[in-house]
Amino acid sequence: MGEPATKEVLSLDELEAVSGLRTGRKHILSILVENKPGVLTRIAGLFARRGFNIDTLAVGPTDDERLSRITLTLDGALHPIDQVTKQLHKLVNVLKIRDLEPRETLARELAMFKVSADGASRAEVMQLCEIFRGKVVDVTKRSLVIELTGTCEKVDAFEQLVRPFGLIEMARTGEIAIARGRSET
Amino acid sequence: MRAVDALMECLKAEGVDVVFGLPGGANLPTYDAFYDAGIRHILVRHEAGGGHAAEGYAKATGKVGVALATSGPGATNLITPICDAMMDSVPVVFITGQVRTELLGTDGFQEADMIGISMPIVKHSFMIQDPLEIPRSIHEAFHLARTGRPGPVVVDIPQDLSRADIPYEPVSDVRLPGYQPTTEGNQKQIRIAAKALANARRPIIYAGGGVVASGAAAELTELATCDRFPVTCTVMGLGGFPGTHEQWLGMLGMHGTRAANYAMDEADLICAIGARFDDRVTGKLSEFAPRAKFIHIDIDPAEISKNVPAHIPIVGDAKNILPRLTAEYRALGADPGRLEEWWSRIRVWQERHPLRYEDSTDSEIKPQFMIQALYEATGGEAIVSSDVGQHQMWAAQYYNFPRPRRWINSGGLGTMGFGLPAAMGAKVGCPDQTVVCIAGDGSVQMNMQELATCSQEGIAIKVFIMNNGYLGMVRQWQELFWDKRYSQVDMGQWPDFVKLAEAYGATGLRLDDKHTLVSDMKEALATDGPVLVDVRVTREENTYPMIPAGQPARNMVG
């Protein structure tokens, strides 16, 4: 290509495109929003409109009554996460977004399982429950309701194990998360 | 003080000198306040006309436009202008009436969930729940509309709250903790961009509407001419760089010039400024500018790497960034000689493929000729609004806009019926300038009613209808891509635009001779009051060149 045009050489070939990349892993976004009517609709609408799939969504109050925290999980294989967070930031009611680093994050969800458990299987189900540190919160002759908290992976694993016994119903909250240590989420 | 009187005070504090609207039950209190507020109110004939007028006003002046409507159908009539303003980043505040709070959620008479309906197409919206919120919300709405990436903001005010009594104190600050647009631009990134430009052999500047919105046209020219960077603009950016400049390649994209599109295709470095890589620009994304690296300057970080991954992103206001980029570039002392080869390649494209058409041999007016005639008749100095269709693309191609805010069109949404009311708004904002509308015979009928507003208010716009008797752009696609099966595009001879103009109290003219066209146009321009000119043009003419939808720039036809 001939002589360099300037002493300050910068090879265009070496420039790399930034962002827009898919990470291929699960992301937990912790979003601090103003506690005002319609904020959740704005967020849900944004996701629907842009074709971003939400895996789980949990909303609740924070220590500050003017704010709510929304915890979202989504698949970084399907969406460029930076584009998701940039679009979220455009919402005026969104104050802060953290894409939580998995290793520095405590994530938990609550799940309730209604499992058929008569006679022979009952002991086995209760044993599984114990291993997973679940709690039996309701018992009938033919069923148990088990309450379980943990990461979404743990809840998934438990679901797989009790399914063969006859999973009548299941309800899950979706994960909430907080950063480890002293620093703010 | 009544909340609506406080609202008037807020509008005045924001420097509002005119609003466009139409009253109804839910905003009767607001209209009572307008009665003696001393703010000019223009009574439109359809809320969509008012919304587009507010857009035209904003685009021509750079100030925030204001449009009002009542609840329900009044509010829903604003949806198209709101969406249009969102797509083209136009600062407009829309104030809608809402049913009384006790009726909310009951399907009350003329209740429409305006906040819900408009949510996907606003920059932000405010549902007033307490009359005390009104002043602050109004100021925040203006702040949001005007700053950062401009856009539409809706304020929905229930009728009972608007007539409540509140203690009014002027608001001097806004409290929007979640809204802090980045305007500065990172100096390190700017330096890298300068270096990239200095090392590029085939650079091109691709500028969009952001340059106009930012008021950075002069700064763009500075940058382009600190070396000899070729410049192209999107349909939204026209006027952001002088259309007569020797470094100007013409518009790019679907109906852009071959020189602009081929230069994008072969560039090694594309400097995008306030542009968003719309599909009408990129064509087939995977084959767009395959050899290029991208500098992307935009005030909206979400635009960066949305469609095309950027190599050097710079978030901020072009007006701040461009002078610093120019300074950094100058300091590098790049050798302008390195662009010789690139320019000779571009000159070949320009010579081989200028914009061209076959002129008639008789008196028939070719549509392209019509735009050239209008350019001549106005001395290239008019504010030009347009509708959507072939006429819009010909206007974009043949009216060499010398300055920003002279070209007012609906680019992102492509809204037929935009032109006439937008011209009205532009004329209200710039009463001393010549304001013309290049209208389509189809489009103009979508907001024709505003001619009555123009007559009543003495708004002297000059509307030139490019009358081909067709929904021409659709006919062109049917001709080219659907085997000439013309389905529902022929509009016949109706209406008689001259009679219609007269019925509206405007002057109506019909022109069909190319030999006298320029002088006839001059006469129309010199006629007092609103004028509607029915210009009969070739019926079946195609807008070329063209990149067929979804194809790469290389495949331009025509």
Ligand SMILES: Cc1ncc(C[n+]2csc(CCOP(=O)(O)OP(=O)(O)O)c2C)c(N)n1
């Ligand atoms: C509101 C609306 N409806 C439909 C379209 C689709 N459309 C795009 S261009 C066009 C034809 C416009 O006809 P006319 O205004 O006569 O302009 P011409 O193309 O003939 O110059 C149509 C129907 C649109 N852009 N906007």
Ligand SMILES: [Mg+2]
């Ligand atoms: Mg037509």
